[in-house]
Amino acid sequence: MTIQPDPARPRADAPGDAGHERAELIAQAHQRSESYGLRPYESPDFCPVLQSELKTRIERSQSLFTYALPVMETLHDQIVDTQSMIVLTDADGLILHAMGDDDFLARADKISLRPGSEWSEARRGTNAIGTALAENRATLVHGADHYLEANQFLTCSCMPILDPYGKTVGALDVTGDQRGFHKHTMALVRMSAQMIENQLFGNAFRDMVCIRFHSRAEFLGTLVEGIVSFTPGGRFLSANRSGQFQLGLSNGALQAHTFSSLFGLSMSQLFDAARAAHAGIVPLHLPSGVKVSARVEWKTPAAALSGGTEARHAGAGGATGIPRSLAAGPAPSPGLDELDTGDAQIRTVIGKLRKVIGKDIPVMVLGETGTGKELMARAIHADSGRRAGPFIAVNCASIPENLIESELFGYEEGAFTGARKKGGIGKMLLANGGTLFLDEIGDMPLHLQGRLLRALQERAVSPLGSSKVIHIDVSVVCATNRNLRDLVASGQFREDLYYRLNGLVVRLPALRERSDLDVVAGKLLHQQHGGGAAGADNHAPRISDAVMALFRRYHWPGNIRQLGNLLRTAQLMAEGEAEITEEHLPDDFLDDLREAQAQAPAAAPGVAMAQGMQPTRLAEVEAMAIVATVKAHNGNISAAAKALGISRNTVYRKMEEARGLPQQSG
Template sequence: MIDQSHERSVSFGLSETMKPDYDLLGQHELRLQLARNRVLHAHAAPVMESLHEQIANTQSMVVLTDPQGLILMSLGDDDFLSRAEKVALKPGALWSEEFQGTNAIGTAIAEMAPTTVHGDQHFLRANHFLTCSSVPIIGPSGKLAGVLDVTGDHRSYHRHTMALVRMSAQMIENQLFANAFPEAFLVRFHGRHEFLGTLMEGIAAFSRDGRFLSANRSAQFQLGLSLAALGAHTFSSLFGITPSAVFDHYRTAQPGLLKLCLNNGVRVFGKAEFQYTGLTLPTSIAAPEPAPLQTASDDGTNAAKMRMRLSSLRYLDTGDPQITALIDKLRKVIGKDISIMITGETGTGKELLARAIHNDSPRRSGPFIAVNCASIPETLIESELFGYEEGAFSGARRKGGTGRVLQANGGTLFLDEIGDMPISLQARLLRVLQERVVTPLGSTKSIAVNVAIICATNRNLREMIRTGSFREDLYYRLNGMVARLPPLRERGDLEIVIAKILHDDLNVERRLHIDPEVMGLFRRYHWPGNFRQLSNVLRTAAAIVDDDGHIRREHLPDDFLEDLSDIPAAPVMQLPSGNTRLDELEVSAIAAALRQHQGNVSAVARMLGVSRNTIYRKMQALQLQGKTDA
């Protein structure tokens, strides 16, 4: 390979003793190239920093180039960087073979293969003091996206350097791949389950109907097919099951790993990630699709009206005193330019409440834009929120991208998992909220914006402020009113919630009934996944229920029943003998349970198989208030 590269160098008109072309791009042109390669740079930068830490103090540097060999970024030891600058090994320099002769960057591009060029293997004598290890970075489309390189003094070359560069390049490729298909589902797989989540896993992307989109290099190797050959396949032909079977797997309460059989007969373990928003998997009670409310057909209009009805505050008021009190407070602040912070455990329906607030507000005819701050990579969340100008980075739409803040103009912006927003972006968000203007990336023009802000988190933001991971000024700007959603185990409207899920959310055509034994199990259970988990359990039960429409114990998922087996059954109360009145028996049972659980009403309600409302009502009626503290 080195010999062939030397031959190419001669054909380019280069000689070994010539002075290299050290012309550099000007700062303006370099900034343009960085903008065109913004996605690559954003994903590569943290990986390069990690790689640099591993090779620090070894007289070397880490280099990132574009597909033509133009150096975009470099990190390295200061003393070596100064030596490298003498041969223009710095941002703005072009290191293709045409300009530099045989070198790891240019030769890796020419050969499309990992390349090490050591010492006098370089064509130009001026570069003989270098040893370079370069790996092409292949983009999701299968084309060259750039080159990752480690260059150092040839006297300090280490044979493990290439392995580090390979691993780092693969990490960048996987990150590029995972974020390249916003309207797809990804399958991660490997023959050994412990390799899932590592650099060794294969990743393949498919459209929602199972059409093949792309696969990373590990996936191509495991499937035994090139990217071009994979284009003729579907998800079913590659993995032996249908996409709907995968969706059903993830509708269970606690889905495990997928067990798949590749088209070449190899059995692998897998995980699926659903990237698109249109998948009808339960995420919260009656969560509507974020579709426009105006459609061309009557049926579409009726469906839109139904979505609106199912996401109003009135619909959410199902009889639990905590929820009723919360909704009463919300109705008083809606439309008064007061930011709302929704708190609560995962799965308690925070986005549903946010939609209901929007749909009952004066902004109901405007857009509702939801952003999950935890699901967007830190390197992309800035452009996702604030948008970007034309040509801001490679792969972007020709006319730029409108950020979520601008998309919400005239409506409501819902920032879910706000506690996961990078601290570096919190200051910019605060400025947007205070000044009501947005400046897209790569633009100098500010755009006025009028949005209502609703945030949600399951994290302790006050503790994050104390540790310096959340800005105090942003917290108080967002914290106009706190709306705490209680977990399912603390609510007293379980029966009504279940009825709504069965008959409104799951679109069950016939009327279903819950067996009393099952309802007792539901009341005992602690529901760590809250409404999301309850929806999954009911969806499974509704799918396999008998013709009589009664959901019984045998229709519940096995993992749910296994969890229940770990919860102690309610103790049998020893009833007093004689002509004891019924209300005295209730007093005895409730008082004993309150003592056992140290006054925890929620725990008592679960143990006795009744609602919290029932416990409170009995306490008041039987004048047991004083005993709750016992």
Template sequence: MRDDVHPVSPAAANRSKAWPAPAIQKAHERSETFGLRASFRPDYDILSDTGLALKREQNQVLCAHAMPVMETLREQIVNTQSMIVLTNAEGLILHSIGDDDFLHRAEKVALRPGANWAEDRQGTNAIGTSLAEGCAMVVHGDQHYLAANRFLTCSSVPILDPYGDLIGVLDVTGDHRSYHQHTMALAKMSVQMIENHLFSTAFRDVLQVSFHGRPEFLGTLMEGIIAFTDDGRFLSANRSAQFQLGLSLAALRAHTLSSLFQISYAQLIDRLTHGVAPHLMLNLHNGAVVCARGQFRRASFGLERGAVDVQGAAAPRPVCAKARQPAAGLSRLSDLDTGDARVSALIAKVRKVLGKDIPILITGETGTGKELLAQAIHNDSPRRDGPFIAVNCASIPESLIESELFGYEEGAFTGARRKGAIGRLMQANGGTLFLDEIGDMPYSLQVRLLRVLQERMVTPLGAMRSVPVDVSVICATHRNLREMIAQNQFREDLYYRINGLAVRLPALRERSDLAVVVQKMLQWESVESGGRQALSVAADVMAAFGRHAWPGNCRQLANLLRTAAAMVEENGVIRWEHLPDDFLEDVRGAGCGGDDAGQGDSGVSAVADVANADALATGEASVRDGARLQDVAASVVAMTLARYGGNVSAAARALGVSRNTIYRRMPAAQSQSGRSAEKD
């Protein structure tokens, strides 16, 4: 090092002793122990291109997840005389992006890829000091130990791997004259995004529980995420989860799913698979209640292939060999041909292109069964013995889609697969790749997918060579891709590449085969319950089904029937009282029928019929004689409530009606009871 550059006054040289921040003071003291002097200009030791390439390869997973986030951050701070830097755990700069003119200035102090910014090389600086302190650091202007670096203001945040180990630093550096206090907040949010992506990828094969005290924060950076083994043992938690639980990662390792959320592993999986609510409500170990959702790979539980993101509700999904195959399944095209003319015509078109390497694009509203159709196409094709790989482009974070589709080579990242990861394209080799919600694929990635579809070659992230793949591609979307093309949101060349045969699945309300679809779903549910009970739907309920709009289409119908099937009595007939309250409210609001829908006096009649039978059996014929129908209903409700000590559920079961019917008749029943008491 040289001592003849940037002479510094004694006062300036000793400023470190006056800084109020203890961390800065300690950093300056460490700098002195390293033998540095404030006036030194380091002899920068920059790695060769080969050496830098090796370091990037060793930190491949970190780079793959961080680079897209860095690009997003760059858009937020563009034209602010700044740059974004990514380092490894030793402070070596792996990548940097930013304003060109500032990048040129930064190169004068070796703030560039291949340079090391650890404290023993550069003295007090945000990168090296955040690594030394293990926390976020801002080092502004004269707080830098070396005078050469004092034109900088740097905000650095350590990046932790899914097990809590430090693996790198994200830094935003700018001119010290244009420092903004919000820069650190942006850096912290970016690191949180990187860490969450790393976490989701590392634990993709196990149960992940996401939670927050407020439902609107689910799916955001604020949600806590915890990973568990298939017997409920704790694996790891992200920073937000540690904060919400008030426990460190070390303390959490002593916990299990049951001790943290007051629910057993089997109970949680059952609620995730069969629930109908938009999210779960779970109790924390400290008594707080949080909203939660779960994500797990069903193959881990002997269910079916593919990752499932469940928010309290599970849609019927395509089945694979040796997995959840119902006797009346929907795994072949013939199974889906249930009598609707439009569906029959669609299936006829599809059969003509099977095995002809013609891509198929399935459109239709959400929940119409696009994935079921894709699975059936695969099962009837010459590729039926190959894999069927489904990728939901809308459910994977944007920065992870590339590694999910194309895979990545081996890296030295803690928690990542030691031999890298095979992407979904290569997993589908010899079979069918189903890209659901293709309209949600990032625009920047569409060109790479197009190249793969044209050349049938895949290049994993970090790889130096391409691998040939043989896949049949089926895409699906609920979006209007032509409108997206006009708005420059979807590539026209990719559209024509995936649109060999376009077919539209009609909405459930448009179909003429609702009764057959219901029957097949009930047969499926009967098999799922062990075949112990034949299921059917009461005529008035089925009539209301036919008039309902079904905004959630087949997915909504399947969830409703699953819930009803769990509540039916021994005769297996689904009636109004077996249906969820939210559906009854929708039906009632639309006037679709049923006692809970408020259709005429059907609820009164149901109670009155019981009243007549009950009166004859007990000799209380005066209940009927000369009484209005409403009064008869009120009387029998009052009598039944009294008989069951005011227990509404018991009274509803005894009368064979829903609790809502009882509640609606209770005021009249109470009034009727009062008049009877006065008469006595």
């Protein structure tokens, strides 16, 4: 479908025009563009950020980036060969990723429409990305709607992406040649953005009670289903766009509600209804009186060692579709006893923790990425007197620096540009009566460390933009894979906060240092094959002795998380067979193992540790193995990190360490 624009009436009558409202939106955007000092005839800004800054910005938006990529790929399949491209930006309009038809990408590059370039209104004038972010609404900018003449060959459809608390975290855009405009493009963009939002929502509340509902049962599991999340005690946490629409209330207004006040049932009645429900469908009534069909999910953490394995969700828990976690009532998180798998170091850590649990002593858990620090924190919570309260996890490294303050302490309406109406509840307040887990605490911005210290000492928080003080009662567990003493010495971490947080410091050993590898691997494999629950297929393949020998020789840079990912793949490859053998292992793992052995021919990493290999040598082997994995994935950091079961940040850091190592000769 091709529509030629009318040059005499470029803005009000552009394709897809919704009338006066849209014309007014474009006119206001042009006024803002002029106020920024831009002129229509100006050349585009060809000053993208440096690659290092782009990398940092991607890392700040890591969750958005992770969940958006597969959605973008699906969307690309739908619009391929249409002279167009798909763009993902952060909340400031900086392009994080783009994909599309090669010839159109080349045209877009001529106006700097590429990763690293900022497309805010202040930089580019009226354009779909900048205007959608400025207006916080889906926006079409077509042809001569663009303020800069250089951009007027484009037609762009953009939708802001909101996080689970209603804050704008980025935008999804489809841009193409304006001659190829199609009215359905915006609908595709809206649906794709909503898919990303629902993924972010599910990730944020994966350990809470989630209710998926719709007035028509056949719409459950689709994009239009409402999702609302509560604590196990019934306190409202958040609702997605569709959930707010069906409930007839904004997230801000819903903060005053509980599950009972919205649906007229107690949480125990909800769990009873879920257990008795046919096909897992629970009938509920909205405040408006409308009857809806609902599925109840409580993805309580399973007794997994990988730090990421969770109980099955609704619809996957057996023939009835009832979640396994509800089949016998709400299941608790695994306690410390369940983490004792025979390693003496782990047993010592557990013994130390038992002596301080419930005594208001903060705990600091140290360890490499993937060693199970969050799972240990959950076990501490499960064995404490706060087990009935919330467990709230905050990853200080994954939240953008400009949002972490509002995430922790909350904010009032109008506290900052883009703040949603009625404000937002901070994670510290959400953790009231329970446990606050601050993961990657070493990455917390220095200017916020003082405020965190004050909140912990005074046991009170003040939301941004508010003068009120709210008293809280939280137990704090922190974790980091960085050396906080070094950070204190270099002025990157406050010494007073350090001593406030490290009441008891425990270190989780790396997988290569543990003596229970066989038990850990067996338990992970068992859990991934169904965990022995009723109705599960318990004929899981065993790990062959030859493969276990390989595992003992490997250095496991991604630790237990990497082992869990590898076993998940190997189990699928060995489906129907009695044993997991070397042929079922991923090629990159085998290549990595060979590369590591080539770098240290005298002794394999696991053996070398037992023989007293120096830590610096072990670090060298680890770093070089990560470099080899990146090379095996043709430089794709995301793919390498996924294969290793570690974060992109860790891959980048280890690669930097590898550059500083002496080169091997021969």
